[in-house]
Amino acid sequence: MVESISGAALPFDWGYDARLVIPLSIVLILSTLIYRLSPVHPLCKFPGPLWRRISMIGPAYSATNGRIPQDVRSLHDQYGDIVRTGPNELHIRDPTVLAALWSVPRGPGFIGTSLSRTRQPMVGIQNPDEHQRRRRPWTRGMGPVALKEYEHIIAKRGQQLMERFEENKEEVSLDQWFHYFVFDFMSDMAFGGGTELLRNGERSNPWSMLGKSLQIVVVFSRLPWLGVYGGYIPGAGRALRALQSRSSEFTAQRVKRGSTTRDLFYYLNNEDLPNVQPPPPNHLIDDGVLAIVGGTDTTAITLTNLFYFLLTHPDVYTALQGEVDKFYPPEEDGFNPKYHRDMTYLQAVINETLRVFPPNPMGGQRQVLPNGPPVIVNNLHIPPGTVIWLSPYTYHRDPRSFTLPDTFWPERWLIASGHTKLEDARLPTGSTGSHIPVEFVHNDTAFCPFGGGPIGCVGKGLALLEIRTVTCALLQKFDVRTRHGWDSQEYLKNMKTFVTSGRRPLPVTLTLR
Numbered sequence: 259m260v261e262s263i264s265g266a267a268l269p270f271d272w273g274y275d276a277r278l279v280i281p282l283s284i285v286l287i288l289s290t291l292i293y294r295l296s297p298v299h300p301l302c303k304f305p306g307p308l309w310r311r312i313s314m315i316g317p318a319y320s321a322t323n324g325r326i327p328q329d330v331r332s333l334h335d336q337y338g339d340i341v342r343t344g345p346n347e348l349h350i351r352d353p354t355v356l357a358a359l360w361s362v363p364r365g366p367g368f369i370g371t372s373l374s375r376t377r378q379p380m381v382g383i384q385n386p387d388e389h390q391r392r393r394r395p396w397t398r399g400m401g402p403v404a405l406k407e408y409e410h411i412i413a414k415r416g417q418q419l420m421e422r423f424e425e426n427k428e429e430v431s432l433d434q435w436f437h438y439f440v441f442d443f444m445s446d447m448a449f450g451g452g453t454e455l456l457r458n459g460e461r462s463n464p465w466s467m468l469g470k471s472l473q474i475v476v477v478f479s480r481l482p483w484l485g486v487y488g489g490y491i492p493g494a495g496r497a498l499r500a501l502q503s504r505s506s507e508f509t510a511q512r513v514k515r516g517s518t519t520r521d522l523f524y525y526l527n528n529e530d531l532p533n534v535q536p537p538p539p540n541h542l543i544d545d546g547v548l549a550i551v552g553g554t555d556t557t558a559i560t561l562t563n564l565f566y567f568l569l570t571h572p573d574v575y576t577a578l579q580g581e582v583d584k585f586y587p588p589e590e591d592g593f594n595p596k597y598h599r600d601m602t603y604l605q606a607v608i609n610e611t612l613r614v615f616p617p618n619p620m621g622g623q624r625q626v627l628p629n630g631p632p633v634i635v636n637n638l639h640i641p642p643g644t645v646i647w648l649s650p651y652t653y654h655r656d657p658r659s660f661t662l663p664d665t666f667w668p669e670r671w672l673i674a675s676g677h678t679k680l681e682d683a684r685l686p687t688g689s690t691g692s693h694i695p696v697e698f699v700h701n702d703t704a705f706c707p708f709g710g711g712p713i714g715c716v717g718k719g720l721a722l723l724e725i726r727t728v729t730c731a732l733l734q735k736f737d738v739r740t741r742h743g744w745d746s747q748e749y750l751k752n753m754k755t756f757v758t759s760g761r762r763p764l765p766v767t768l769t770l771r
């Protein structure tokens with residue numbers, strides 16, 4: 259019989275002296291801390307705040323303030339391009355190594371957010387071969403042939419959006435309607451139907467649990483082991499379980515119904531390859547959640563930010579309206595994407611919106627394989643097991659890559675692509691001089707709102723198609739004006755990033771053109 263610390267006899271023999279538990283734990287914790295601070299730790303040569311080297315608990319807690327991108331940018335300004343932000347974590351803001359680092363495999367953050375070590379959507383799979391296998395149907399489902407099929411769904415839902423705009427034109431909350439549009443479109447596109455937010459409003463939203471518990475999600479993504487235990491706490495993963503169960507319902511209905519159109523599940527379920535076995539149901543359910551989580555907020559936030567910039571930069575609005583009117587006069591079908599590729603100013607405005615406000619400001623986490631070789635790029639040597647972050651926000655706001663990085667200036671894209679000469683380009687809104695006051699720099703490699711490499715955003719083409727179509731159709735049909743009394747500064751206040759950069763209200767009035 260062994261005694262407990264309080265001296266009472268324990269009911270069974272654990273095979274060791276229980277009085278040693280506390281002292282041994284203290285020794286273990288202290289030796290771990292000393293190791294993490296010591297010159298023998300593999301990341302010792304990288305600078306960073308002392309408290310971040312000790313444990314991930316502090317950084318995970320500080321991430322709940324919703325200001326991770328801004329905080330990381332300050333750390334880079336203080337410590338340089340490579341900062342040790344955790345015992346085993348680096349943030350890297352060096353465009354010369356970025357292209358190579360995109361091929362580092364996925365990091366462990368999704369283990370925490372999906373509350374499971376074993377069950378992961380495609381985006382969370384760390385093993386590169388398995389990830390590549392799971393990504394194949396996604397690549398088919400997001401390729402040019404598939405996108406062509408989705409054009410009519412965008413047009414149908416886009417038409418419905420314009421009708422709602424017309425009915426509510428006195429006061430329209432653009433952010434809200436863009437969210438309704440992306441959810442209805444994504445449900446049609448992924449599952450062949452299932453939501454009617456454009457018709458019935460938010461109360462009918464079967465995905466309303468999305469966006470809940472974001473502060474917990476961000477903590478679990480920094481402390482994956484806690485996420486795994488968190489999964490056992492009743493209530494902790496309620497939003498995730500609800501998402502899975504909703505996706506499970508939608509998936510079951512969709513698989514039972516079979517494909518009526520070539521939707522995303524047509525590819526994810528291998529219906530396009532009759533000789534190939536369909537994947538296990540859990541893969542389909544998790545990838546259904548991924549389509550909703552990855553493909554809705556990001557696109558709606560970009561559309562809202564784009565119109566925020568148009569409304570606060572009247573010269574840009576006028577220039578874009580001119581281009582839309584040239585390609586989509588009233589008699590043209592505003593939902594037909596046939597002119598998109600010629601609309602250089604539209605693309606410049608979209609790029610600039612994504613540069614200043616990337617909807618996923620921290621991008622996708624990476625980890626050098628723990629049992630593999632180190633990653634060596636130029637003079638940078640990253641030891642096995644190191645978690646790395648390549649934050650689009652910090653790359654996009656680096657003056658070495660982009661002139662006046664905090665300024666919204668779509669013309670920079672036209673200058674960089676040779677469509678406009680620097681001396682002929684319109685200056686940023688509100689400029690007083692006759693030329694930009696600094697040397698023009700533009701580094702395309704540092705532009706990464708969709709991440710990059712073999713695990714970069716698979717939905718980029720679809721997102722751009724949606725954004726271009728809705729922008730053209732809206733500007734073709736309506737004049738958009740801010741609601742009287744709206745304070746544009748309010749939009750910038752309380753911008754909080756947990757996973758995405760969050761949704762902010764954009765109230766406008768619309769007038770039929």
Ligand code: HEM
Binds near residue numbers: 548617710
């Ligand atoms: C403006 C809109 C969007 C932005 C800014 C965006 C951004 C991103 C980023 C930063 C990543 C991580 C990439 C990396 O780790 O390198 C990602 C991954 C992903 N995105 Fe998007 N995304 C957008 C729209 C979409 C859409 C419409 C879909 C369609 C369902 C989608 C599906 C995915 C998927 C499935 C992944 C995981 C890819 C993988 O693990 O292989 N995204 N996205």
